[in-house]
Amino acid sequence: MATSNPSQPHPPLEGTARLIGTLALSAAVFMNVLDTSIANVSLPAIAGDLGVSANQGTWVITSFAVANAISVPLTGWLSMRFGQVRLFMLSVTLFVISSWLCGLAPNMTTLIAFRILQGFVAGPMIPLSQSLLLASYPRAMAGTAMAFWSMTTLIAPVMGPLLGGWITDNMSWPWIFYINVPVGMLAVGATWAIFRNRDSARKALPIDAIGLGLLVVWVSAMQIMLDIGKEHDWFQSPMVVACAVIAVVGLLYFLIWELGDKHPVVDLRLFKNxxxxxxxxxxxxxxxxxxxxxxxxxxxxxxxxxxxxxxxxxxxxxxxxxxxxxxxxxxxxxxxxxxxxxxxxxxxxxxxxxxxxxxxxxxxxxxxxxxxxxxxxxxxxxxxxxxxxxxxxxxxxxxxxxxxxxxxxxxxxxxxxxxxxxxxxxxxxxVLHHAQLVEHISLGDGPTAQAVQGLQASGLTLQQALARVDQLVNQQAFMLAAxxxxxxxxxxxxxxxxxxxxxxxxxxxxxxxxxxxxxxxx
Known part of the structure; x- marks a missing residue:
């Protein structure tokens, strides 16, 4: 394949090269989007295996999402610095490595740390896959290219819960991360074969380090506040209050800095539209x-x-x-x-x-x-x-x-x-519904007494019968809450x-x- 000048637009791909290139980019996107939904049905298994509550287990999802959100605005700057193809391949390679580390995680803290890494390196993958795919097709076929790409991103959320559930029940939850390894390696190999001589021009641009730092601080503080709040009775906890203060102050400083910087990491002036x-x-x-x-x-x-x-x-x-x-x-x-x-x-x-x-x-x-x-x-x-x-x-x-x-x-x-x-x-x-339901339950109450007697008749002790009644009340309370x-x-x-x-x-x-x-x- 001939080497071309990266400062000039590359001609569209043709035939087998375009097909393989499209499949490689789509596989990387599929893997990325799949990871936003595959863990949802596996949360109880992950939380139980690592010894935390199911609600603490939601950090597996939110940590990925927040890190992903922080890295998305950096895609433009990173593309100019490293080139679109190099950055895409680096992003996919690091995603594969972080997925493998997620599967090896021995505890929830380590898993969340690796999910943060996974989310951060995943940020550039989707926007870069779009730009590389559009550059691979003639202008007249841009709609076809994007329709194919959109279908991939719709199939992944459908497959995510199915794959996650089947893997959790029939194998073990680490495999929801391990399956990224072969897919990612194939995507990297095919991308290198097709796109290695089609990289974009590179240009050293200043990075808004202070803006990026403030972005990381306030978004992270806000998410930690939201995630630990329910475990620490919200603003009764000094830690939650501290996170709230850091988030608010960090956001204010971020807004002031970004509106005054010549090369902001986030162009807030767009909100004038x-x-x-x-x-x-x-x-x-x-x-x-x-x-x-x-x-x-x-x-x-x-x-x-x-x-x-x-x-x-x-x-x-x-x-x-x-x-x-x-x-x-x-x-x-x-x-x-x-x-x-x-x-x-x-x-x-x-x-x-x-x-x-x-x-x-x-x-x-x-x-x-x-x-x-x-x-x-x-x-x-x-x-x-x-x-x-x-x-x-x-x-x-x-x-x-x-x-x-x-x-x-x-x-x-x-x-x-x-x-x-x-x-x-x-x-x-x-909690509120449970308290309201319990107000109407006592052993002196006819239906309650009848239910307890029926449970005792089936072989349960009084304590076991009362525990069963409480379980039913709890189920009803969470149903009403949902x-x-x-x-x-x-x-x-x-x-x-x-x-x-x-x-x-x-x-x-x-x-x-x-x-x-x-x-x-x-």
Whole structure:
């Protein structure tokens, strides 16, 4: 393969080279996106094996998400410094190594440390895969390239719960990380073979070290506060108060510094654009609600409904089926239909799905649980691409990488916050419901006495019978608490609709951000 000048645009790939290049980039993206969902159904197994509570186990997800969010805005600077191909290969290689280390982790502290590393090195992979893929296809086929890429990112969340559940039940949880090793090695080898002479020009740019440091400080302090708050009674704990103060002060200093720096790590001036701030806020709050519920549902099923990890994965897996069918339709018609209409329909369907879940009870069957999960695929199809189209519609081309990075940073951070808030509120509401239910239970109460006598008749002692009654009360309390979260999420999704209409509609004939919007969707 001939070496070409990196300062000149590379010609599109052809034939087998383009096919192998597309598969290599897609495999890396698949591996990355898979890791955002594969651990969800495995949390109880990981937490139990490492001797921590299931809610502490959510750090496995949030630590990855926060580290990933912090590194996304650095992609542009790192690409200029190292070149897109070199950076992509380095990112995938380090991701494989950190995945292997996650599987070897002997305790929760070590696992979280390696998940932070894994999340941080994963940051550049998705935006770089988009840019390398677009450069591999003729301009006329950019939509086809991005449609293929989007399909990959929709299949991964479907496979994640299924693979995670099956591996946890039939092998052991470290294998949810080990499976990245062969996939990543193949992706690195194929990428090197196809793209090694297609690297971008390198240029030494100053790094906003102070801005990056402040970003790491305030985001980390905020996430630690959210994660340890429920274990330490929130602001009764000096540690939680200290984290809150550091987060607020760090954020204020970060905002002041970034607005005054010539080469900010995050270009906050983009928020002057109405469509950008309205779209970013809508997609971030919506994603936070969505991701919080995606984590909550398998926790509830496994802890209080007797589901195995595999069964919980099967319940979650259909979420992407309708999205796979409908997303190409949305992509092809986004330039004809006002994206605000698609986003509105998406939020209405999300609201309906959450309302359906708020009607669950402890006797709910598998089919009833799966119906809203399947319907949710409709909402997902109209969520990412239309909202990113709105967000990026008024951004000039030279600002597109910064805008995409900033929007993704806010969205990913919101997903981590949503997970912490959902699990915290679930626990607190369960405590409240448990106290209210217990008020109506005593041995002098007819139905309670009858239930205890029935349990004793089956061979249980009085203490065992009372423990069984308390277990049933606990199950009911957490069911009611989950209903509260689902109902509140439903209302919040509906409240996001006016926010979408604060954005300006598309200009006549505008493609809605085109391939950039589609590519930034994930």
């Amino acid at each position: 109405r469509n950008f701030w309205a779209g970013t806020l809508a997609i971030s709050v919506g994603y936070g609600l969505f991701f919080g519920n995606v984590v909550l549902l398998p926790l509830w099923l496994q802890q209080f409904m007797g589901y195995t990890a595999t069964d919980a994965g099967l319940v979650l897996a259909p979420v992407g089926l309708l999205a796979l069918v409908l997303s190409p339709v949305v992509g092809k018609t986004i330039h004809k239909v006002d994206p605000r209409r698609y986003a509105t329909a998406s939020f209405i369907v999300f609201g309906l799905v959450m309302w359906m879940r708020s009607r669950f009870n402890t006797q709910v069957d598998l089919v009833t649980i799966m119906v809203p999960t399947i319907v949710q695929g409709v909402a997902m199809a109209g969520f990412f691409i239309p909202l990113m189209t709105i967000t990026l519609s008024d951004i000039p081309p030279e600002k597109m990488p910064s805008a995409s990075g900033l929007s993704n940073f806010v969205r990913i951070t919101a997903g981590a916050v949503g997970t912490s808030v959902a699990t915290t509120l679930w626990e607190r509401r369960a 209903n509260d979260i689902f109902w509140a999420s439903s209302m919040l999704f509906l409240l996001l609709i006016p926010l979408v209409w604060l954005a300006k509609g598309p200009k006549q004939g505008q493609g809605g951000g085109g391939a950039e919007a589609a590519s930034a969707a994930h």
